[in-house]
Amino acid sequence: MPLITFSGFPSSGKSTWAKKLQVALEERILKAQQSDEVGKNYKVIYHSDETLGISHDAYKDSNLEKQARGNQLSAVKRDLSRTNFVILDSLAYIKGFRYQLFCEAKGVVTPHCVIHVLCSREKCLEWNNTWDEELINQLCMRYEEPNGDSRWDSPLFTIVSDDENEKLPIDEIWDALVLKRPPPPNAATLVKPTSGNNFLQELDKQTQQVLSKILQHQQLSSIGGRAIIDKDQNLYVDMPAVAVTTGQLQRMRRTYISLNRMRSVDISRITPLFVEYINRSLEND
């Protein structure tokens, strides 16, 4: 049935998480079969560059890369149906390509979601054993980060792959893809309702966006400096003189979420207060 697009830097842990997801979905399907619930007749189909015979070299040449995307798209087109989960485990780093994938799902009136496997470039380089380092650097530069506000990247789930406490959000994925009705084919032309009515979702999303911006800043600049979170609102994080790890940031995020989940902070204040919280935490670290 639905399409699940993974996206992330090379060697960021996408396959590791995609395989975990495959197992978790298969377990859910089995459970649905036992209790005769929705989802019981689904199948999971997994595609990756490896299964599709796409080599890393394809990303060194724009024509080959175009062919590789064509390959990925045809596999999705062929397998996408109302009773198949199709997992596409590839870089999917081009916004326009994710848009094409979204259109495929919309075309067969089936839901889709994007899973962003977030990992610093340094960690990817450390974990890497199959890519040319220079190519990793180039692909990280070209990477067009998923944005949960775009309909083609939504719903967006972010997984921080080098955080040992990170969990697969299987309940949320199942909810989004199986229990919710698929959008009508023309939903894209309708005005999108604000997502502000779900406070916890917003808390999760906005704090994750702040983390992504900080990590991006660290990837692109050297240590220190100011990570711009929102220029219009004058929101910055002053980075310390030592590198901040994803794990550290993720811990701050968890604490902030647990401190705020029972309070009803105005949604527009989530990001500014989180930025303030991070600045304070980094100062005291």
Ligand SMILES: Nc1ncnc2c1ncn2[C@@H]1O[C@H](COP(=O)(O)OP(=O)(O)OP(=O)(O)O)[C@@H](O)[C@H]1O
């Ligand atoms: N949390 C982790 N801790 C340590 N090593 C990890 C972790 N996650 C992944 N790795 C290692 O990093 C390497 C890349 O992982 P994986 O294949 O899952 O990434 P990928 O994003 O699918 O890579 P590619 O872009 O090549 O498809 C593997 O050697 C894997 O064992």
